[in-house]
Amino acid sequence: MAHSGPMTDWRKAKLPVIAFLAPATIIYTLFMIYPLLDSIRLSFYATPSGGEAAFVGLDNYRTILADPDWASVFWNSFWNNMKFFAVHMLVQNPIGIALAGILSLPQLRFRNTYRTMMIMPTMLSVVIVGFIWQLILSPVWGVGADLLDIVGLKSLFGPWLGKEASALITLSFISVWQWVGIPLMLIYAALLAIPDDLVDAAVVDGATHFEVFIHIKLPLVLPTVAMVSILTFVGNFNAFDLIYAVKGALAGPNFSTDIMGTLFYRTFFGYQLQLGNPHLGATVASLMFLIILGGVLFYLFAIQRRLARYQM
Amino acid sequence: MADLKLDQIRKRYGAVDVLHGIDLDVKDGEFVVFVGPSGCGKSTLLRIIAGLEEITGGELMIDGDVVNTKSPRDRGIAMVFQSYALYPHMTVYKNMAFGLKLDKQDKSAIDARVREAARILQLDQLLDRRPSELSGGQRQRVAIGRAIVRQPKVFLFDEPLSNLDAALRVQTRLEIAKLHQDLKSTIVYVTHDQVEAMTLADKIVVMNGGNVEQVGSPMQLYHHPETRFVAGFIGSPAMNFTNVRIDAVAPGKVTVSAPGGIKSVLPFEVPQSEVGKIVELGIRPEHLAPGDEETLSVNGEVDVVEKLGDSTYLYIKLANGDRVTVRAPGHSRIKIGDMVTASAPAGAAHLFDGDGKAFVKVDYPAEFSAEE
Amino acid sequence: MSFSNIRREDASRAVIVHAILLTYTLVALYPIFLIVINAFKTRKGIFRDPMGLPNAETFSIEGFTKVLAKSNFELFFYNSFTVTIVTIVIVLLLASMAAWALSEYKFPGNTALALYLAIGIMVPIRLGSVSILNLIVDLGLVNTLTALVLVYVAQGLPLAIFILTEFMHQIPKDLKEAARCDGVGEFKIFFAIILPLIRPAVATVAVFTMIPIWNDLWFPLILAPGDGKQTITLGVQQFIGQYVTDWNAVLASLSLAIIPILILYLIFSRQLIRGLTSGAVK
Numbered sequence A: 001m002a003h004s005g006p007m008t009d010w011r012k013a014k015l016p017v018i019a020f021l022a023p024a025t026i027i028y029t030l031f032m033i034y035p036l037l038d039s040i041r042l043s044f045y046a047t048p049s050g051g052e053a054a055f056v057g058l059d060n061y062r063t064i065l066a067d068p069d070w071a072s073v074f075w076n077s078f079w080n081n082m083k084f085f086a087v088h089m090l091v092q093n094p095i096g097i098a099l100a101g102i103l104s105l106p107q108l109r110f111r112n113t114y115r116t117m118m119i120m121p122t123m124l125s126v127v128i129v130g131f132i133w134q135l136i137l138s139p140v141w142g143v144g145a146d147l148l149d150i151v152g153l154k155s156l157f158g159p160w161l162g163k164e165a166s167a168l169i170t171l172s173f174i175s176v177w178q179w180v181g182i183p184l185m186l187i188y189a190a191l192l193a194i195p196d197d198l199v200d201a202a203v204v205d206g207a208t209h210f211e212v213f214i215h216i217k218l219p220l221v222l223p224t225v226a227m228v229s230i231l232t233f234v235g236n237f238n239a240f241d242l243i244y245a246v247k248g249a250l251a252g253p254n255f256s257t258d259i260m261g262t263l264f265y266r267t268f269f270g271y272q273l274q275l276g277n278p279h280l281g282a283t284v285a286s287l288m289f290l291i292i293l294g295g296v297l298f299y300l301f302a303i304q305r306r307l308a309r310y311q312m
Numbered sequence B: 001m002a003d004l005k006l007d008q009i010r011k012r013y014g015a016v017d018v019l020h021g022i023d024l025d026v027k028d029g030e031f032v033v034f035v036g037p038s039g040c041g042k043s044t045l046l047r048i049i050a051g052l053e054e055i056t057g058g059e060l061m062i063d064g065d066v067v068n069t070k071s072p073r074d075r076g077i078a079m080v081f082q083s084y085a086l087y088p089h090m091t092v093y094k095n096m097a098f099g100l101k102l103d104k105q106d107k108s109a110i111d112a113r114v115r116e117a118a119r120i121l122q123l124d125q126l127l128d129r130r131p132s133e134l135s136g137g138q139r140q141r142v143a144i145g146r147a148i149v150r151q152p153k154v155f156l157f158d159e160p161l162s163n164l165d166a167a168l169r170v171q172t173r174l175e176i177a178k179l180h181q182d183l184k185s186t187i188v189y190v191t192h193d194q195v196e197a198m199t200l201a202d203k204i205v206v207m208n209g210g211n212v213e214q215v216g217s218p219m220q221l222y223h224h225p226e227t228r229f230v231a232g233f234i235g236s237p238a239m240n241f242t243n244v245r246i247d248a249v250a251p252g253k254v255t256v257s258a259p260g261g262i263k264s265v266l267p268f269e270v271p272q273s274e275v276g277k278i279v280e281l282g283i284r285p286e287h288l289a290p291g292d293e294e295t296l297s298v299n300g301e302v303d304v305v306e307k308l309g310d311s312t313y314l315y316i317k318l319a320n321g322d323r324v325t326v327r328a329p330g331h332s333r334i335k336i337g338d339m340v341t342a343s344a345p346a347g348a349a350h351l352f353d354g355d356g357k358a359f360v361k362v363d364y365p366a367e368f369s370a371e372e
Numbered sequence C: 001m002s003f004s005n006i007r008r009e010d011a012s013r014a015v016i017v018h019a020i021l022l023t024y025t026l027v028a029l030y031p032i033f034l035i036v037i038n039a040f041k042t043r044k045g046i047f048r049d050p051m052g053l054p055n056a057e058t059f060s061i062e063g064f065t066k067v068l069a070k071s072n073f074e075l076f077f078y079n080s081f082t083v084t085i086v087t088i089v090i091v092l093l094l095a096s097m098a099a100w101a102l103s104e105y106k107f108p109g110n111t112a113l114a115l116y117l118a119i120g121i122m123v124p125i126r127l128g129s130v131s132i133l134n135l136i137v138d139l140g141l142v143n144t145l146t147a148l149v150l151v152y153v154a155q156g157l158p159l160a161i162f163i164l165t166e167f168m169h170q171i172p173k174d175l176k177e178a179a180r181c182d183g184v185g186e187f188k189i190f191f192a193i194i195l196p197l198i199r200p201a202v203a204t205v206a207v208f209t210m211i212p213i214w215n216d217l218w219f220p221l222i223l224a225p226g227d228g229k230q231t232i233t234l235g236v237q238q239f240i241g242q243y244v245t246d247w248n249a250v251l252a253s254l255s256l257a258i259i260p261i262l263i264l265y266l267i268f269s270r271q272l273i274r275g276l277t278s279g280a281v282k
Helices: A010-042 A059-066 A068-103 A111-123 A126-136 A143-150 A167-179 A181-192 A196-204 A209-236 A241-247 A260-269 A278-304 B042-050 B092-102 B107-120 B136-148 B166-183 B194-200 B218-223 B228-233 C008-039 C043-048 C062-070 C073-104 C110-122 C125-138 C145-168 C173-181 C186-197 C199-215 C218-223 C232-242 C247-280
Strands: B004-013 B016-026 B031-035 B057-062 B077-080 B154-158 B186-191 B203-208 B211-216 B240-250 B253-257 B263-266 B278-283 B296-307 B311-318 B323-329 B339-344 B350-352
Touching: A010 A278, A010 C073, A010 C110, A010 C125, A010 C145, A010 C186, A059 A068, A059 A278, A068 A111, A068 A167, A068 A181, A068 A209, A068 A260, A068 A278, A068 C008, A111 A167, A111 A181, A111 C008, A111 C247, A126 A143, A126 A167, A126 A241, A126 C008, A126 C199, A126 C232, A126 C247, A167 A181, A167 A241, A167 C008, A181 A209, A196 A209, A196 B042, A196 B077, A209 A278, A209 B092, A241 A260, A260 A278, A260 C125, A278 C125, B004 B042, B016 B042, B016 B057, B016 B211, B031 B042, B031 B194, B042 B057, B042 B077, B042 B154, B042 B186, B042 B203, B077 B136, B092 B107, B092 B136, B107 B136, B136 B166, B166 B194, B186 B194, B194 B218, B203 B218, B203 B228, B211 B218, B211 B228, B228 B278, B228 B350, B240 B323, B263 B296, B296 B323, B311 B339, B323 B339, C008 C247, C043 C247, C062 C073, C062 C247, C073 C110, C073 C145, C073 C186, C073 C199, C073 C232, C073 C247, C110 C145, C125 C145, C125 C218, C145 C199, C145 C218, C173 C186, C199 C232, C199 C247, C218 C232, C232 C247
Parallel strands: B031 B186, B031 B203, B077 B154, B154 B186
Antiparallel strands: B004 B016, B004 B057, B203 B211, B240 B253, B240 B278, B253 B263, B278 B350, B296 B311, B296 B339, B311 B323
16 A cells, blocks of 8 residues: 555554554454355355255355256356446446536536436435336336337337346346446546646647547546446446345346346245255355456456556 | 737626736737736636636737637647646657647648657657656646647746746746747746746736736836836835825925935925825835935834845834835845944835825936836 | 627537536436325326326325334334444444554554455455354344444445545644654544544545445345344335335335435535545545
8 A cells, every 4th residue: 555654663552553453353354354255165065954064165166057957047147247237337337437527527517416416316225226217117107108208209118127138128227327326426536636737738739628538538537437347347246136126036037137146145045945055155155256356356457557547 | 920919808707807907919929927916817817818718808819810719729829837737648749749639730740840849848858758757847848848839829828937946947937038039939928926027028917906007028117117016016125115205396306204214305296286195105125225325315223134145135124113125235244233224316216106106207317217 | 798708619518518417417316206206196196197296186195104104114214324323433433543553553464454454345245145144143143233233334344444544644744743742642643633634534434334334235134134123225125015006105115215315415415525536535
């Protein structure tokens, strides 16, 4: 961690330093790091009915990844999750970046009001957002069709959440609607950190506001864009609430909206007739951990290193 | 190169008037400096000329064209910013080429211009560096280079030296002066430092509170300040002021006095109606000298002595409580606590009425005149 | 302002810019607005004129009456409120203590500890749920708010420590050195000088800690799903699951969940953005 200025030698203040660090480190270790590691440990064990937990090596992984019943479910949820992520990257982040860019235009009136309003959905619970859209898109209520009618697209309306072909995409867009606030907020803050003089200089150099954004602002906030992308990745591969609230643990229709989070929940707690299995649950969690770790390492080593942060 | 004309330029932010109708003519090739205390509107005026701020009222002409509603790129200007405002993600070369590229200029033409500017500013070796790898002085030169390559009609400088340390500031000042001689370009330059203004300008515009106080050559402002503000702003150390009473006036002559010793006849044209009024007398420290040989004398106790080597500044407390700075020779032996009389020739005096307007001085020796 | 001095392209650009911003603002707010206005209508009103404001004929608060009668919303609020406030206080205190130690003292493993504490920013705590549940069972804390607080504190600490460490680097050295010269003890330096100085970052950290906790469904679902320990998010989820066909009640329960958080947000949004832009988050 970069540090400026001299630090105080702790030997002059051993007791305070330990007292400052211990509570946070202990709670964090006990309720975060230990469970994560223990989950991985549990994924190498199995409990036969009525027996004691026993070490089974990679058996659980073999089950999840190769057993015909499990593998199809697992890969289905993995690819669904990839689609879910792709929609966020292709829709949520560009919209967030564009809105942040517009909000950072010089001499824009009502800037703060717009920003406050646009971030509002992000503050709501995912569960609440899921229900809001479930109601609006419900053919029973019909308000979704009415809204499309205003822009003359009523014919397009359908029971999107109920159809296998469209349920996942619809849920992805609902999630995008909610989370646009994150790229918007973070990139807007990064754009504000760009000195006004730089923008003025580019304007004097003959750049339009669009050119200023493309040639000056965007390159300077690329590190933030990369950070937003990895946050999106982690958030998406850890998502659960929305699907659970709207479609339940079964992530219907016919598992078409099943993602890693719902698969983890079902495996862990069981559903309908299938009993929950903590060891298989821990195995799914460990696989999710691997996926997220892969994404984070890719970000840290392949992307973040290449993006210089410029002193402004 | 081109001339620049400001006609009743006004600027208002909401309910606040920042500029109250500025008139100014800048001739082709002239080096004009806007100087004034912070908040006087000088930077706003520069940004208006650049097209970075909208004009609330009045007319701005560059090279004979009204440019009020033109965007900066269509005005033929280039600007050097106080913070340099170099694009941190571009090399020196790209920083300088950016404007030309946006202009869709031919690649080889861009290259030629960038290299020419780099040669003039001795940046040849630095073209592949990023701004973060440059020293303050080098960044400053890149900022100037970025302006030069655009071959603008008018160069605009916004306090370009204020981020440099003292030594570099003097050196860069010289470089800018030389650049102006070489390029013979029209330059508008903003600073709060009157020394910069005096050394660089063909013409100084002294601004205060959104108004132009006076426009003139450095020597005109030094010798013939039209207002008390200009008199106090130009010159270092600042001009001394003390209140005096007008006792009598005659054609080309005025008799003033103050409690505690001042009583002089000074060469000013003062209307009869001023008799009996309190006005302000101004004398520059460098025109006062210890002793009572000259007409206009003040006396009091020395309470601070500053020895600079070549000269010594004495701070004398007058009977009315005002403090007067006197430049004495470097070898002066005067100490704190001494009672001292200092005097100046009558022609060195300045006299300002109750509104801070200068009375007209008549019949003064050539050493106090801007005429050459 | 004389209109002739505004560049025409500027004027037309302003129109386009505001049109885009207004459109998106509408997209963001209208769905929420729609839910809230319909919560104040009769069933007939909801279906006949979903987009109209409640009027004399359609106005009704029967949904709210039903929700409050059939479900224990006050209790859910109380639970969410308790868990959130207690967690925020603990996170702020522990995180600022740790951040202070990390940014101020040189000790072996300083950087390693900072990195260790940062893992939780990127790795979601949910992945450890199987073990967390075991742990909570072993501690006898199932169906208690304490269980939620413990997990949420662990979840909130990493980002809070990270933000506060960044912020503490900006505290001028002179202040604490002056205090040390005066012989002030290390604990007192922290509590009397440093804590008051980090107030601007505290609002940001509080919001970042609060929102995910208030909105979480996962941990209430697995750690405290019943016995009157439900949080508002879980309570609404269970209520709607039960009364899915009662539109009045569903809309009212959603509004009850939406309105408090939006009011809180409107109060704190300024501090949130100020914290973000003052370099508390980089």
